[in-house]
Amino acid sequence: MIRLDHVDKTYxxxxxxxxxxxxxxxxxxxENEFVTLVGPSGCGKSTLLKLVAGLTEATGxxxxxxxxxxxxPFADVGFVFQQPVLLPWRSVVDNVLFSVEMLGLEPRQYxxxxxxxxxxxxxxxxxxxxxxxxxxxxxxxxxxxRALLPDPGxxxxxxxxxxxxxxxxxxxxxxxxxxxxxxxxxxxxxxHSIPEAILLADRVVVMTPRPGRVARVLTIDxxxxxxxxxxxxxxxxxxxxxxxxxxFAARKDRR
Amino acid sequence: xxxxxxxxxxxxFAVPALTLLGALLAWEAATRVxxxxxxxxxxxxxxxxxxxxxxxxxxxxxxxxxxxxxxGFALSMLVGxxxxxxxxxxxxxxxxxxxxxxxxxxxxxxxxxxVLLLVVGHGEFPKIVVAFLVAFFxxxxxxxxxxxxxxxxxxxxxxSYRASAFKTFLKVRLPMAMPFVFAGAKVxxxxxxxxAVVGEFVxxxxxxxxxxxxxxxYWKTELAFSSMILLSLMAIVLFGAxxxxxxxxxxxxxxxxxx
Numbered sequence: 001m002i003r004l005d006h007v008d009k010t011y012x013x014x015x016x017x018x019x020x021x022x023x024x025x026x027x028x029x030x031e032n033e034f035v036t037l038v039g040p041s042g043c044g045k046s047t048l049l050k051l052v053a054g055l056t057e058a059t060g061x062x063x064x065x066x067x068x069x070x071x072x073p074f075a076d077v078g079f080v081f082q083q084p085v086l087l088p089w090r091s092v093v094d095n096v097l098f099s100v101e102m103l104g105l106e107p108r109q110y111x112x113x114x115x116x117x118x119x120x121x122x123x124x125x126x127x128x129x130x131x132x133x134x135x136x137x138x139x140x141x142x143x144x145x146r147a148l149l150p151d152p153g154x155x156x157x158x159x160x161x162x163x164x165x166x167x168x169x170x171x172x173x174x175x176x177x178x179x180x181x182x183x184x185x186x187x188x189x190x191x192h193s194i195p196e197a198i199l200l201a202d203r204v205v206v207m208t209p210r211p212g213r214v215a216r217v218l219t220i221d222x223x224x225x226x227x228x229x230x231x232x233x234x235x236x237x238x239x240x241x242x243x244x245x246x247x248f249a250a251r252k253d254r255r
Numbered sequence: 256x257x258x259x260x261x262x263x264x265x266x267x268f269a270v271p272a273l274t275l276l277g278a279l280l281a282w283e284a285a286t287r288v289x290x291x292x293x294x295x296x297x298x299x300x301x302x303x304x305x306x307x308x309x310x311x312x313x314x315x316x317x318x319x320x321x322x323x324x325x326x327g328f329a330l331s332m333l334v335g336x337x338x339x340x341x342x343x344x345x346x347x348x349x350x351x352x353x354x355x356x357x358x359x360x361x362x363x364x365x366x367x368x369x370v371l372l373l374v375v376g377h378g379e380f381p382k383i384v385v386a387f388l389v390a391f392f393x394x395x396x397x398x399x400x401x402x403x404x405x406x407x408x409x410x411x412x413x414x415s416y417r418a419s420a421f422k423t424f425l426k427v428r429l430p431m432a433m434p435f436v437f438a439g440a441k442v443x444x445x446x447x448x449x450x451a452v453v454g455e456f457v458x459x460x461x462x463x464x465x466x467x468x469x470x471x472x473y474w475k476t477e478l479a480f481s482s483m484i485l486l487s488l489m490a491i492v493l494f495g496a497x498x499x500x501x502x503x504x505x506x507x508x509x510x511x512x513x514x
Contacts, residue, residue, distance in 0.1 A: 073415045081408040089507045102416035
């Protein structure tokens with residue numbers, strides 16, 4: 001579904017320095033595949049998501065989604081960020097409807113679906129609450145519902161659970177998997193957490209620090225539906241060790 | 256429960272009220288004991304009785320100053336907010352307008368006022384212009400800051416949905432900037448009062464500023480004091496009105512309800 005072909009992205013800072021965010025990235029993501037991107041800070045993971053969404057243009061190589069070259073934003077994408085960035089003056093359900101509204105669709109026709117999504121993510125009964133009345137985890141659930149409402153084929157998630165506490169984080173990961181089982185879509189998921197990357201993914205893309213390159217792509221051969229118990233599975237540990245060694249090897253090289 | 260409420264009310268209102276009352280009493284006593292001449296420091300009772308004497312004449316003067324203040328404030332919002340939008344959205348206009356705005360702000364308004372009166376003539380309008388000139392700067396700066404403070408993720412989100420810049424402005428950036436707009440408006444309303452009075456000082460035959468000026472030139476200090484009190488009351492009420500509009504239009508800014 002997504003094809004990245006030797007993609008480079010360099011940009012200029014305000015001071016005029018040239019920064020190579022990602023370099024020579026080649027990656028193919030299949031339809032309905034769950035791929036996680038893991039790597040240290042500043043390895044261009046977020047840039048990669050923006051390239052796929054068409055929010056920024058590659059300086060080299062080619063990005064295409066479903067065979068179409070990406071040069072500007074296109075419908076059929078849902079975005080979830082580290083911060084929920086909800087609109088504080090809108091109720092929960094109106095925040096969920098924000099996505100269809102911005103897409104130029106008629107929000108009234110999506111009310112039942114919005115309520116259904118809130119039910120699915122455990123927020124039934126919270127429709128009329130305001131963001132400030134919700135916990136961080138609940139706010140992020142609203143942001144996920146907002147991204148899911150137009151039913152995009154592609155979901156881009158930029159460390160969506162990064163600002164949550166460890167327990168809420170695990171809960172949300174499993175919940176995301178449950179939602180994904182129910183409404184299959186292609187997910188590109190950026191994270192700092194190695195266990196999270198393995199738990200969620202069909203494949204894990206390990207990246208090196210700036211300029212971001214693909215160090216290795218690991219196929220996670222664990223059964224689904226997944227549970228936290230898998231952390232004690234030998235294959236989980238092997239994958240975890242491999243990713244860790246790749247990241248640390250890259251660090252040593254730089255010193 | 257009720258006892259707690261009373262104690263809270265006592266803490267919040269009684270202490271400052273008692274302090275104020277004590278200060279007034281001390282002031283009253285001092286002017287009597289030391290026989291301070293009325294024209295140097297009138298007693299609170301003299302100020303009050305003079306103000307009461309003037310109550311009907313004050314209505315007209317207060318109305319004029321209020322009119323000038325509100326005119327200047329309205330103008331500062333009507334000009335300041337669109338100016339801020341232009342500055343935030345167009346880098347060219349930003350570099351063109353910003354120096355002019357800062358220049359306009361850096362000229363002492365009291366120095367412009369006589370020239371303005373020469374150019375614009377007499378009546379209320381030049382005072383409205385002075386009030387506007389004093390008040391518009393915080394509106395522009397605060398609104399521009401608020402518009403620039405939209406979380407970049409929200410802008411990316413809007414862009415990924417291919418929403419137009421206008422739609423993003425209307426549904427995201429402007430409402431996000433409202434707290435900043437109101438912060439600017441609160442400063443602007445109090446500055447407008449000052450601007451109106453400055454305008455009246457330079458040349459007028461009505462308004463509370465004019466009353467202060469003519470009262471002092473006739474050594475009627477107690478009249479000047481009662482005008483000052485009216486001016487402060489006006490500023491407080493106007494500030495409260497802006498705060499009330501903020502509470503009504505942006506209820507989401509109120510602190511979260513306690514669990």
